[in-house]
Amino acid sequence: MDLLQRFATGDLDAFESLFRQHQGAVYRRIVRIVRDPATAEDLTVETLWRAYRARARFRPDASFEAWLRRIATNAALDHLRSVRRYVPLPDDLPADPRPDTAEQAESRKAIRSALDSLAPRLRIVVQLGLIEEESYRTIAESLGISESAVKLRMFRAVRILRKKLQQWDVKP
């Protein structure tokens, strides 16, 4: 019996092996959305815990990575819905080395506020699509929705963001 089949039957050793293999990828997925390492670690554990509890529903012939990515994205989305505020970048994440002028700092603040004002289901599409530059297909697979639904959310989000940035007269 291979690892995934053993996992599906509840074998704890198989789960530990899969956990160690995939924790890094799950973490990377989540930290790109929540942008806070400590929260991303908690959500990584939560994601793999959800996967373990749902193991009976996993089909061993399907892609385990894609299944985990979807659970991780949903866990991160649940988190965004529960906090409804922008989590500022902590010091250990790469920051822009260029010094800010007062105008640039103001502009950054406005852009972050505009992103923060989006509903989580729109914000996640913007973060993954426009900031992390993922394809529509990858985002759609992660969220378990169609590509056209992702495009629709992106159009709505962009329209809202542009409107807000125009209101605040933000220049690139």
Add this chain to the structure above:
Amino acid sequence: MNDPEFKELGEKLRSAIQPLRQPELSRDLWPAMLQKMNEPRVRVPWFDWALAAIAGAVLIFFPGAIPALLYHL
């Protein structure tokens, strides 16, 4: 995402919020997973179940109470 409008906005966003290309996990999370698995499950107190049963019974036997209940919600 080749639309010029998206491209321009994407550049603006990335200038304010840096993309995280290869963020790395700094520690093994398996011990945290084991801790989570061993946590006692949250138990619902018996009186919560009793309250839910009473509320359910009221709604079934006195459906006229539903608008009043909704009003007070």
